[in-house]
Amino acid sequence: MPEVLAIEQSSFQHPWSEEDFLSHLRQRNCIGMVAEYNQQIVGFMIYELHKARLQLLNFATSADFRRLGVGLQMINKLIDKLSQQRRQEIILEVRESNLEAQLFFKSQEFQAVRVMRAHYDDTTEDAYVMRFRLYETASDTLPFQPHNRIAFYDDAA
Secondary structure (H helix, E strand, O other), rough: OOHHHHHHHHHHHOOOOOOHHHHHHHOOEEEEEEEEOOOOEEEEEEEOOOOEEEEEEEEEEEHHHHHOHHHHHHHHHHHHHOOOOOOEEEEEEEEEEOOOHHHHHHOOOOOOEEEEEEOOOOOOOOOEEEEEEOOOHHOOOOOOOOOOOOHHHHOOO
């Protein structure tokens, strides 16, 4: 736990406490996983199991191991837990100020689906709800492709 707490403290302006971690991990539907390199913890994630989705509650990698594929491997491990028959999506919340996380999750095909205004107790900061879906549903696609009319201007007429 000390290595996870150190990563948490160095990664976030408003980090979870040890009690925050323990209270989540005591819940029956909550799971914690760590990423290791040479027997050293270099990343972690905490997520909840729900009937049709996984909810990622906390996710971080050690600063020394960012942009080296650790986060990608952790997300892929989580995506591997999805299935067509059961859980088909991952939901997470990310602080408005955490651009690095927003860009990381976007690069992994997560989409921002909602803004939660003044969501956090410790600040008035908004949260973005981001979602990854294993399978696209019919409601996710538009029946037509929007286009820019200007792009179709033909000056030969």
